[in-house]
Amino acid sequence: MKRAYRLRKPEQFQRVRRDGKTWGSPLLTLNAAGNRRRGTRCGFVVGKRVGNAVDRNRARRRVREAVRIMYDRLALGWDLVFIVRSNAAATVEFSQIQSEIEQLLRRAG
Numbered sequence: 001m002k003r004a005y006r007l008r009k010p011e012q013f014q015r016v017r018r019d020g021k022t023w024g025s026p027l028l029t030l031n032a033a034g035n036r037r038r039g040t041r042c043g044f045v046v047g048k049r050v051g052n053a054v055d056r057n058r059a060r061r062r063v064r065e066a067v068r069i070m071y072d073r074l075a076l077g078w079d080l081v082f083i084v085r086s087n088a089a090a091t092v093e094f095s096q097i098q099s100e101i102e103q104l105l106r107r108a109g
Helices: 010-019 053-069 094-108
Strands: 021-024 028-034 041-046 078-084
Touching: 010 028, 010 041, 010 078, 021 094, 028 094, 041 053, 053 078, 053 094
Parallel strands: 041 078
Antiparallel strands: 021 028, 028 078
């Protein structure tokens, strides 16, 4: 995912958590807040409760790739933070991750 499409600073993540709305699923949580930009930016968080560093990085890469594939279909003007909640995100089928992300985005509108 291109650098311009990502949230990078802690203040950006905190603003989305503070001002946005939250939707959850067994694997992921989505926080979304509007922004004043033309594009949509995404951030990815994996807590230390999710396995070791290898598992966390694998889960983050898989979720980032699933979002990258469907990035053109996202509505413009949003900041999205995807939080991996389960250790299973590193091992489940990639199609299941994609379907959960689609479901969360559909619920968020």
